[in-house]
Each structure stands twice: as structure tokens, then as C-alpha cells.
Amino acid sequence: MTAIRNYLRAHIRDPNPIAYALMFLAAVFFPVVVQFATNGNGDYLVGLAADGGVYMLMAIGLNVVVGFAGLLDLGYAAFFAIGSYTYAILASAHLSVTPIGHAVHLPFWILLFIAMFVAACAGALLGAPTLRLRGDYLAIVTLGFGEIVPRVFANGGIWTGGIPGMSALDVPKLPFWIQGPWVNLPLGLTPDEFRFTSANLTAYYVLMLILITFVVILVHNLQNSRLGRAWMAVREDESAAAACGVNTVGIKLLAFSIGAATSGFAGAFYGAKLSYVSSENFGFIVSVTVLAMVVLGGMGNIPGAMVGAAVLYFILFYFLPQAPAQLEGLATSVGLGSLNHANASGWPGLGEEVSRAKYVIFGLILVGIMVLRPQGLLPSQVRKQELTHASKAELVAVAK
Amino acid sequence: MVQRVRASVVAAPSASLINVVGAIVVAYVAVVAAQRIYHGGPVYFAQTLGFGLALGAIYALVALGYTMVYGIIELINFAHGDVFTLGAFFSLALMPAFGLTEGKSSGIGLILPLLGLFVVTMLFCAVVNVVIERVAYRPLRHAPRLAPLITAIGMSTLLEGLMFVWKGPFNLHYPDLLPETQVTIAPGVTIAAKALVVMGVALVLVIALTQFIGRSKLGKAMRATAQDRDAAQLMGIDINRTISATFFIGAVLAGAGGIIYGLYYNSVAAFDGFQYGLIAFTAAVFGGIGNIPGAALGGLIIGVVAAISDGYFAPAWTEVLIFSILIFVLVFRPTGLLGMRVPEK
Numbered sequence: 001m002t003a004i005r006n007y008l009r010a011h012i013r014d015p016n017p018i019a020y021a022l023m024f025l026a027a028v029f030f031p032v033v034v035q036f037a038t039n040g041n042g043d044y045l046v047g048l049a050a051d052g053g054v055y056m057l058m059a060i061g062l063n064v065v066v067g068f069a070g071l072l073d074l075g076y077a078a079f080f081a082i083g084s085y086t087y088a089i090l091a092s093a094h095l096s097v098t099p100i101g102h103a104v105h106l107p108f109w110i111l112l113f114i115a116m117f118v119a120a121c122a123g124a125l126l127g128a129p130t131l132r133l134r135g136d137y138l139a140i141v142t143l144g145f146g147e148i149v150p151r152v153f154a155n156g157g158i159w160t161g162g163i164p165g166m167s168a169l170d171v172p173k174l175p176f177w178i179q180g181p182w183v184n185l186p187l188g189l190t191p192d193e194f195r196f197t198s199a200n201l202t203a204y205y206v207l208m209l210i211l212i213t214f215v216v217i218l219v220h221n222l223q224n225s226r227l228g229r230a231w232m233a234v235r236e237d238e239s240a241a242a243a244c245g246v247n248t249v250g251i252k253l254l255a256f257s258i259g260a261a262t263s264g265f266a267g268a269f270y271g272a273k274l275s276y277v278s279s280e281n282f283g284f285i286v287s288v289t290v291l292a293m294v295v296l297g298g299m300g301n302i303p304g305a306m307v308g309a310a311v312l313y314f315i316l317f318y319f320l321p322q323a324p325a326q327l328e329g330l331a332t333s334v335g336l337g338s339l340n341h342a343n344a345s346g347w348p349g350l351g352e353e354v355s356r357a358k359y360v361i362f363g364l365i366l367v368g369i370m371v372l373r374p375q376g377l378l379p380s381q382v383r384k385q386e387l388t389h390a391s392k393a394e395l396v397a398v399a400k
Numbered sequence: 401m402v403q404r405v406r407a408s409v410v411a412a413p414s415a416s417l418i419n420v421v422g423a424i425v426v427a428y429v430a431v432v433a434a435q436r437i438y439h440g441g442p443v444y445f446a447q448t449l450g451f452g453l454a455l456g457a458i459y460a461l462v463a464l465g466y467t468m469v470y471g472i473i474e475l476i477n478f479a480h481g482d483v484f485t486l487g488a489f490f491s492l493a494l495m496p497a498f499g500l501t502e503g504k505s506s507g508i509g510l511i512l513p514l515l516g517l518f519v520v521t522m523l524f525c526a527v528v529n530v531v532i533e534r535v536a537y538r539p540l541r542h543a544p545r546l547a548p549l550i551t552a553i554g555m556s557t558l559l560e561g562l563m564f565v566w567k568g569p570f571n572l573h574y575p576d577l578l579p580e581t582q583v584t585i586a587p588g589v590t591i592a593a594k595a596l597v598v599m600g601v602a603l604v605l606v607i608a609l610t611q612f613i614g615r616s617k618l619g620k621a622m623r624a625t626a627q628d629r630d631a632a633q634l635m636g637i638d639i640n641r642t643i644s645a646t647f648f649i650g651a652v653l654a655g656a657g658g659i660i661y662g663l664y665y666n667s668v669a670a671f672d673g674f675q676y677g678l679i680a681f682t683a684a685v686f687g688g689i690g691n692i693p694g695a696a697l698g699g700l701i702i703g704v705v706a707a708i709s710d711g712y713f714a715p716a717w718t719e720v721l722i723f724s725i726l727i728f729v730l731v732f733r734p735t736g737l738l739g740m741r742v743p744e745k
Binding site: 361 | 535536544547548550554556557558560561565568569685719720
């Protein structure tokens with residue numbers, strides 16, 4: 001085992017291509033394996049994975065802002081909200097109740113890009129006056145923005161559906177040339193397999209897979225471009241980068257807008273998949289969760305952010321919601337079934353207590369990662385070297 | 401290529417244009433507010449001001465902890481707002497032990513146990529905050545700045561989670577111990593005695609704090625460490641002890657804030673603190689982060705603004721207004737009302 005590990009360490013300098021390949025294979029075979037393992041009842045899990053893809057997209061986008069350009073964004077969910085609401089307003093009957101008086105039903109495929117564009121514009125608008133600020137101040141401004149946007153949507157009255165939000169949004173429809181008459185022919189595909197309904201979550205899963213692949217290719221190319229190098233230069237030392245002729249404000253604005261665009265993109269999908277938006281789904285906790293995904297995975301590394309998103313999503317949205325029922329079952333089977341019920345002395349029942357504990361667990365995860373493995377699960381090679389070099393320099397300083 | 405990248409970027413609007421737009425927005429809001437206040441009459445305004453000052457006093461107590469911690473280690477201690485709620489929760493649990501029950505005690509039988517409750521709760525919160533610093537921030541003092549910020553959010557979630565596990569998702573009733581009387585301050589204009597108590601407690605604590613920071617040796621060490629940590633260390637100041645002391649004092653104020661919050665509003669819930677903390681932090685930024693009188697002043701102003709917005713405009717928009725103030729201050733005057741320009745460390 002150690003021999004294999006040493007061999008791998010010696011011969012694989014960059015684990016990223018392997019990580020990409022493994023993740024792609026896992027993603028392609030996931031629905032098949034799940035359906036097989038659950039005897040064909042795995043639709044729920046496939047749909048959950050498609051929702052997880054939304055977080056993965058956001059983690060990839062936030063990684064551009066935080067990981068590449070080193071800008072701390074604590075209000076990332078705001079752009080997610082903007083993307084979702086753009087989709088909701090332009091792809092539902094909602095506008096007919098507003099003074100405009102006509103429902104607008106643009107197709108999902110166009111709205112993906114409109115939502116992306118609107119979110120990018122919002123990012124640029126917020127960024128233009130604030131990116132002159134350095135470090136923590138930017139974090140505070142984005143935090144404020146992240147608090148403002150959901151409240152504006154909640155208070156938006158008939159324009160945004162107020163606190164209940166908007167429901168019955170359009171589902172994506174494939175263009176006619178994919179739904180053509182040949183679908184029923186010997187290829188063996190039925191139209192249902194392509195249709196986006198709540199009963200056919202695999203279609204959303206496939207769509208999400210395509211979107212993530214698209215965004216990863218884009219962001220990966222950006223990282224290796226001149227712009228990507230400029231981002232890293234700004235991240236490492238803004239003054240030095242400026243002295244070398246990098247337009248730091250412009251570069252930061254681009255990073256901010258591209259991050260926002262990715263979030264808006266994810267938001268449009270989220271609105272379409274859920275067919276419902278409400279301002280309550282875009283709070284600070286969403287921003288923190290995405291940030292934690294990026295940090296857990298390894299800041300500045302795209303596969304890292306993706307792995308972090310997958311792991312944290314699994315823990316927060318599958319493992320923890322299942323835990324109360326599992327533990328109740330366990331308590332019953334070991335003869336402590338009485339623990340499962342609330343009693344007079346204030347014990348709310350084992351299941352309730354465990355489901356309440358999810359915040360404690362999330363907090364412990366955040367603190368634990370940072371104290372024990374600050375570089376993340378799959379760290380960026382550049383950052384890893386920086387971290388080790390920095391600690392060596394510190395050791396030297398201490399020794400002196 | 402550099403040229404092309406530059407050309408493809410939206411140029412940041414010039415600072416002067418932004419300033420003009422900002423000034424117009426602020427002036428417009430001020431004029432509208434003044435009109436509404438004028439039409440509302442003096443009695444209603446005095447009432448609103450009373451609410452606002454009481455609210456502001458609580459914000460000020462919490463904001464002081466944010467500003468002190470930020471001043472000394474440049475960290476937004478997100479857990480601070482939850483230490484504040486913890487103060488309310490802990491004091492609520494201790495009330496029976498001090499013999500404090502609703503509507504029974506008054507006079508000296510109320511004041512002495514209440515004083516004891518204050519002291520015990522403040523100490524408890526202080527110890528919790530020092531432990532948080534020791535566990536979550538000190539190991540990361542030389543890490544990139546993002547690291548302690550994330551542990552701060554983690555600690556905040558952890559504290560909220562612990563209180564949630566302890567008491568559940570309910571609004572807990574906090575005993576209404578303070579007298580319900582109204583004090584007449586001018587003919588026809590009254591203010592609740594409760595609000596006066598809140599303001600009095602806050603005032604005493606803020607004065608005690610400024611005296612402590614300004615006169616004591618530890619206060620001097622704190623100011624020195626905030627100015628230049630390395631130089632302070634060379635002068636023989638124990639940095640770790642000074643930082644711990646800062647967290648201790650910040651949490652003492654937050655714990656007191658938690659109790660008076662409970663006494664004033666008679667209701668507290670596990671997740672209250674985060675929101676309160678963010679607004680108090682806004683107050684600290686507004687007053688000039690790192691500046692102690694600034695935080696107190698910022699807290700009062702934010703409290704009054706919130707009360708005016710609640711009383712004369714739509715309460716649903718109050719938080720939007722406060723966070724807009726946060727962004728405005730950072731864009732137009734990042735140093736706040738009383739802050740001085742500090743070089744980026």
C-alpha cells in the first residue's frame with residue numbers, strides 16, 4: 001500500500017487530470033448504479049444529485065472569485081437569487097399579474113444566458129464602486145449585498161411575489177429538432193426519456209452534467225489564460241501586480257462578474273428544476289455553504305472545489321437529513337426505543353435532537369477543516385507550495 | 401494583450417461621479433424623512449427616539465466587541481453576535497437560581513439579584529469568547545486571512561447550533577422584570593422607564609470601558625498591540641494575553657447586552673444573534689472600525705435610524721436600509737465617522 005502511494009507520489013505531479021476523469025466517470029455511471037442499487041427507485045437520489053450540481057456550479061464560480069483572484073465574497077447567494085428570479089419572472093405566468101399585464105414565457109435555453117448576463121451585470125454594478133476597497137472591506141460590502149438582495153425580493157410585492165415567492169415556473173423544453181418524429185423510431189428512445197418533468201429527474205441530471213462540463217471547460221481555459229495569470233498575480237500581491245502593468249481593478253471586476261455569472265447560470269437551472277423561487281432559499285447560509293465547499297475542496301483548484309461541493313452537499317443534504325431516522329432505528333434495535341419520544345423533562349425525542357444538531361455539525365466541520373487541513377482536500381499545487389514555503393519561512397523566523 | 405484585457409473591462413466610474421450620486425441619494429432620503437417626522441408631531445417622534453436610543457444602546461454594546469477585536473487582530477468575529485444571544489440564554493437559565501421571577505420582586509430585592517445575574521453572565525460569556533479565540537483563532541493567526549474568517553463563521557454556527565439543541569427553534573419568553581412605568585420628560589412627552597434603564601446600563605459600561613482602555617496598563621497594552629503588534633511585542637507586551645483580554649472584555653459587554661436585550665424585548669431565540677451581530681457590526685463600521693467611541697456612536701445612530709425607518713417608513717425595508725448604509729459608508733467613507741485612515745497591514 002505504501003509502495004503504491006509512494007509510486008503515485010513520485011510519478012503523478014498533477015492529480016487534476018485523474019480527478020477530472022474519475023469525477024466524469026462517476027457522474028456518468030451514477031444514475032445507472034443508483035437505479036440498480038435501489039431496484040429502480042433511485043429517482044429521488046438522481047434528483048438530489050442534480051440539485052447538488054447547482055451547488056457544484058456555484059462552487060466553481062466562487063472559486064474564480066475567492067480562489068483565483070483572492071477576493072472574499074460573502075454574499076455570493078445574492079447572484080444566485082438574481083439568476084433564479086430572472087428565470088422566474090421571464091418564464092412563468094407571473095408578469096400577467098403585474099402592471100405589464102402579459103405573461104412572458106421565454107425558453108429555458110435562452111434564459112440560462114439571460115440570467116447569467118443579468119447576474120454578471122449585477123456583479124459589475126456592485127463591483128465597480130467597491131473593488132477599490134481592499135481585503136476585508138470587500139468581504140463586508142458583499143456581505144451587506146447578500147443580505148439586501150433576498151430582502152428586496154421578499155419586499156418586492158407583486159413584482160417578485162413577495163415572501164411566498166413565485167411558483168409554477170416553466171420547465172425546460174427541448175428544441176423541436178431533438179424531439180423530432182425520429183424519436184419513436186428504432187433508436188429505442190421514447191419522448192418521455194427526454195422530457196423534463198418532476199417524474200423524470202434523470203433528464204435534469206443529464207442537463208446538469210452538460211452544464212457543469214461546459215462551465216468547467218470554460219473556467220479551466222480561463223485559469224490558464226493571461227487573465228488567469230493576472231488574477232493569481234493580483235491575489236499574491238496587488239501592488240506588485242499593478243506595478244507590472246496589470247489593470248488590477250479591471251481584472252478584479254472581471255473575476256467578480258464571471259463568478260456572479262456562474263451563480264446566475266446555476267440560479268436559472270435551480271428555478272427551472274424546482275419550478276419555484278422564494279427569497280428564503282438565498283440566505284447567508286447558502287453563501288457560507290458554497291464558501292465552505294470551495295475551502296474544503298481546496299481553494300484555487302477547480303476539481304478541488306467540485307470535490308468539496310460533492311462531499312459537503314452529501315453531508316448536509318443527504319447524510320444529516322437521514323441521520324435522525326437512522327439513529328431512531330438504531331435506538332429501537334438496541335432497546336432504547338423510549339429515547340425516540342419526547343418526555344416531560346424537556347427531551348424533544350432523539351430524532352428531533354439529532355436534526356437540531358445539524359448546525360453544530362456544520363460549525364464543527366468549518367472549524368475542523370480550517371484548523372486541521374487549511375489547504376483543503378484537493379489543494380491547488382501552486383497554493384500547496386506557497387503554504388509549505390510560508391511555514392518554512394516562519395520556522396526560520398522563529399528559530400532566529 | 402494587456403491592452404486588450406484592459407479594453408474588455410468595464411472601466412470603474414470615476415470616484416467623483418460616485419460621490420455626487422451618493423450625496424444626492426443621502427440628501428433625498430434625509431429630506432423625505434424630515435418631512436415625515438415633521439408631519440408625525442413631536443410626541444410620536446419622542447417615542448420613536450426612545451425606542452431608537454434603547455435599541456441603539458444594545459447595538460452599541462455589541463458593536464464595541466466587534467470593533468475592539470477588529471482593531472487588534474483585524475478579524476470580523478462573526479461569533480460575537482451569538483455570544484450576545486448566549487448571554488440572554490444563559491441568564492434566562494440562571495434566573496430561578498437568583499430568585500428572579502416575573503412580577504414578584506421590586507426595589508432592592510430586584511436590583512441585587514439582577515446585579516449578580518449580570519456579573520455571572522458577563523463572566524460566562526467572557527470565558528466562552530476567550531475559549532473561542534484560543535481554539536479557533538489563535539492557531540490560525542499566521543494563516544491567510546480567509547482562514548480565521550471561516551472559523552469565525554463556523555464558531556457562530558456552532559454556538560447557534562448549541563443553543564438550538566438546548567432550547568429548540570422557539571421564541572423563548574424572557575421575564576419582564578423592569579417596571580412598566582412611563583417617565584415624563586417634557587409636557588405630554590413620555591419615555592418608557594425600561595428604555596432609560598437600558599440606556600443607563602449601556603452608558604455605565606461604555607464609560608467604564610473607555611476609562612479602562614484609556615487609563616489601565618492592560619488598556620495601554622491593547623492600544624499598543626492594535627497599533628503595531630510586533631513593536632508592542634518588542635516592548636515586552638504579552639500579545640496572546642492582550643488579545644485574550646480583548647476577547648474577554650468584548651464578551652463582557654456582549655453578555656450584558658444579551659441580558660438587557662432580554663429584559664427590554666422579553667423574547668429571545670437561538671438565531672437572533674447573527675442578525676443582531678451583523679447590524680451591530682454595521683454600526684461599528686459606521687463609527688469607524690477599530691474606534692471605541694465610534695462604535696458607541698455608530699450603534700446609537702443605527703438604532704435611531706432603524707427606529708425612524710420602523711416608525712415612519714415600512715419596517716420590512718429597515719434591514720435593507722441598514723445594510724445599504726453599510727455599503728454606502730464603505731464606498732464613500734471607509735474610515736467611518738470617527739475613524740482614521742490606517743495603512744493596509
